[in-house]
Amino acid sequence: MIKKMMMIVVMICMTGFFAYAQASDRQGITLKGRVQVEGSGEDVAFATITLQDDSAKVITKLASDESGRFNLTLNKAGKYTLLLSAVGFSLTQKDIDVEEGLSAKDLGVIEMKEGVELKEVTVSAQRPLIKSDPDKLVYSIESDPDAKTNSLLEMIRKVPLLSVDAEDNVTLNGQSNYKVLVNGKSSSLMSNNFKEVIKSMPANSVKDIEVITNPSSKYEAEGVGGIINIITAKNTNNGYTGSVGANADTRGGYGANAYISANINKFSFSTNVYMNKFRQPETENFSKTEFPANDERRYSDTYGRGKYHGMGNSLNFEAGYEIDTFNLISASAWGYFGNYKSDNYSSSEDRNVQGTPVERFTNAYHSENGYGYLSGNIDYQKSFMKKDKMLTASYKLDYNPDNSNYDNRVNGEINYASYGQKSDNKSSGQTHTFQLDYFDPLTDKHQIETGVKAIYRRNFSETDILRSDSAFADWYEDIDRINDLDYDQYIMGVYAGYLFKYKKTSTKVGARGEYTWNDGVSKARTNIEFDNSFFNFIPYVNFSYSFKPTQSIKASYTQRLYRPSIWSLNPYVNDADPKNVSYGNPELDEEIAHTFNLTYSNFSQKFNLNFSLNAAITDNSIERYSFVEDGVRYTTYDNIGSNQRYGVNLYASYRPNGKVNIYLNGRYNYTIIEADKRLNRRNEGSNAGGNIGARFVFWKGGSVSVNGGGSTPWQMLQGKQSGYYYTQFGVSQKFLKDKMDVGCYISDPFWRKIHYKMDMDDPTFITHSESYRMGQTVRFSVTWRFGKMNTQVKKARRGITNDDQREGGGSGGAQGGGGGGQ
Structure with a gap:
């Protein structure tokens, strides 16, 4: 089936090429x-x-x-x-x-002739894909034709400074410690399920992706790597409009989406809904570990296989009511609910220094996870006679349930007792945020902004654990393993910023003060209370110079901090895999990174170039590390050292006309990690990666796209992670007077299985592991647009932006202990 689809795509590409060549004559x-x-x-x-x-x-x-x-x-x-x-x-x-x-x-x-300013200018041809502002870079998803038939994950590969690895994890400037916002507002869902959401989310539901590497003082200081702000699509003219779409792939996944927007007098609204079912075919992995100081258990081998599937559903709604020219009330709500199920099998064997087996067992593991996120906010905006001067008051409520359970059956074969274990975890979190912002463009050269914010987060997690003997018949509650969690966090922040413009230069300075205190208790046979508080003062400086409207250079400095999340704080012990146990550390302190950035940008209709040098220097960094005791690897977190990262990023694209678009997105990083506490270890090395692609319009309404990329291995504190690679080919065609788009895409057609490696070492262990995942996927999609253009939903230009918690990498080590809200 895959080979046939590849032949069809190649034939279409060749036919289009000859048609294009003939048309060129x-x-x-x-x-x-x-x-x-x-x-x-x-x-x-x-x-x-x-x-x-x-x-x-x-x-x-x-x-x-x-x-x-x-x-x-x-x-x-x-x-x-x-x-x-x-x-x-x-x-x-x-x-x-x-x-x-x-x-x-x-x-x-x-x-x-100068003098008459148009209220709106529509540029429907060759709209620039990228725009560079003094404090951010904006990639226009709606201007990229591939967005009509791709998922958001596939489009993120094209965005400067962002990378997607083989497991669909997104990094910003080579770092996974960053914040993700949706329309300028935080999302606890993105904290734990970012890659699942963007795989489900159709790209045509997104307008822009903003990449903010050095956020100004109006943003919370959380997120060392920076901020990714996803701006959802809206329309801008009178009337109504909508679209519906569907997609399916050869793995059994499918999805559908719908969008509609309308305007009725002073009231306007838009809504977007989508669902997606995904399947991951069976993957394989194995690892070999040596314990140099242990002759009785010198070698340990593990083999495993597993597969998973799941579904995600989302609804996004926005509405606005213009009371009068100077007063506007807007509200929005966003909900996402999903689940996934996985089935895994593993076998483990330990041998002594002579190679004789001393322990062997198998583990059959089934897990289910249901997660969700519901967010609503209301904003009041007061405008004044002076253009752009405004006062905004906002309230935001977030609620995210997260329920999970697993059932694993361990069968002992040599010197290992058989047992069964079931876990049922229910957790949720609520966040209440109040915010007041004031912005005043004093003159054409001077602007000021200031604001205050208060955040209250309430999280809880309850877990029931049952155990059974080797017969898996009589189940009893294992009180020693139960761990419940109550966790409250309070944050008070105030910020002020000043912008000065003079001819071609602009200078922005600001500062933010944040006071945070945490109060939590881990409930088991013995309760563990953990509470701490800290104050942070965060400066911000940004200088930019514009050679001309499309060419600029900018330099910035700020500090970013990472407050330990509930995942890394929760002392819950996850021992579903008896050979690999993980837990959090309630005594973690926050880490602070000094970040520097120097960027040159030159953007035009045909050629785009963005070149940046960046550095992040962190003391008291929070690192995830492992150690071995009695043949079991334990993984946790600690403030154990420093982290230095120096990087270069390059993005370039060329669009000579509306029929050709070629792009390159590359990076190079050098990282130094030192652990003075516990491990007394240093590791350093370089990592390079990126992606390249092209899109060609070979015939009327039709296009062919080619994309590929990869990365060299990168350094961890205790080892090196494997690199990755990928390829994608696609064909799309417009129908019904360009109102319908039909696309077909093939991912990784040249590799049935894709291979990854990882090496870890420590004075107590040396581990080499390898894994395989299936390649060769074909996906089909169709989108139909209808209606007349509509008025953009009017909403407050400033609102709540909770970006104070780590996002983007998924949950950390203490998995299964209950995420709660963040």
Whole structure:
């Protein structure tokens, strides 16, 4: 089946190539010109160029480049009208008479008059994929044609500074310690299930992805790597609009999505709903461990296999009511509920120094996990006569249940007692956030902002554990293993920022003060109370210089901190795998990173370039580490050392026209990890990786895309993680006057199984492990758009942004002990 699909895709690509080559032989009439400001001769960058025929029918629409130049191709001679529009200029009209027999016509300089600012300019051709602001980089998902048929995970591979590894984990600047926001608001769901959500989420439901490597003082200081802000799609004109879509793959996964938006007088709303079912075929893994100081248990071998499947469902709703010109009330809600089930089998054998087996057992393990997230907020925005001056008051409520259970049956074969163990964990978290923000653009050169925030988080986890003997018949409650958790966190924060603009330079400075106190108790036979408090003062400095509107350089410094999450604090002992036990550390302290960034950006309609140097230096870093006792590996967390990371990132893309788009996204990092406490260990090394891709429009309404990437191995405190690689090929076609998109994609067609390795070492153990996952997946998708354009949902321009907790990597070591809210 896979080979047949590959042949079909290759044949389509070849057919499209020859069709494209033949079309290239047919010459049209080229029009070119340059747009400048009347009287000054300055170029007008990104002016919208609209060409109409003598019946006022729009023939084509495009944007000028950064130097005001444009060129377009006509199929025939005749009389045409050229319309030029840009923000801050009057609409300019020029009549053109194209004579027969011409192959090209130079329109020369066309001048536009300043003084009349258009309320809205629509650029429907060649909209830039990337925009660089002083404190963030924005990738326009809605401007990328691949977004109509791809998942959000597949699109994230293209975003500068972001990478996706072989297990679909996302890193920012090479780090997994970052924050994820949705429309500027935090999501506890993203903290623990980020990759599952973005695999389920259709890319056409997202407008932009903002990457903030050095967040300003208005953001919480949490997240060493920075912030990923996902802006969901909205529409901007009168009427209504909507879309429906569906997808399926050869692994048995499928999904569907729907979107609708409308405007009724002063009331506007939009809603987006989607569901996705996913399946992971059986994977395999094995590991070999040597314990140099233990002759009785010198060697330990483990083999395992497993598979999982699950489903995710989401609903997003936004509404706004404009009381009058200066008062706006907006509300939004977002819910996501999902589950997954896994079945695993493993066998373990320990041998002495002579190679004789001294212990052997097998473990059949079944787990189920149901998780969810429900968030709602309401914002009141007060505007003033002065443009952009505003006061915003916000309240946000988050609730996230997380229930899990597992059932494992251990069968002893040599010197190991058989037993069964069941665990049922129920946990949830609630977060209440109150926030007040004030922004005032004092003059064209001076801006100030300030605000206060209060957060209260309530988390709990309850676990029931049953044990049985070798017959798996009589089950009893194992009180010694029960661990319940109550955890409260309080945060008070205040921030202030100042922006100064002068000609081509801008300087932004700010500071944030945060006071945090935690109060928790781990309930077992003996209760373990853990409480701490700390105050952090976080400075922020950002300097930028614009050589021209599309070319700039910026430098920034700030501090980022990581407050230990409930996953790393919870002392619950997860021993579902008897040979690999994990638990949290309630005595963890926060870590602080000093982050530096220097970035050069040059973005235009055809060529985009972003080059950055970055560094993060962390003392008292929280590291996950392992140690061995009696042949069992224990994994936990501690503030055991320092972490230094120095990196280079490069993003480049080239779009000579609407038919070709080529991009490169690469990175290089050098990491130094030192553990002074407990381990007295140092590890350092480099890591390079990235991805490259291209999209070609070979025929009308059709396109072919090719993507691939990978990474070299990267360093951990106690070893090295394997690199990864991937490839993807796709074909898409538009139907029904471009209202329907149909796509077919093949992932990793050249590898039935993809191989990974990991090496870990310590004075007490040396481990080599390998794993395999299935490749060769074919996915189909279809999307249909309907309706008229609508008014964008009006909502407060500032609202609550809870970004004070670690996101992006999934849960940590104390899995199964109850996540709760974060």
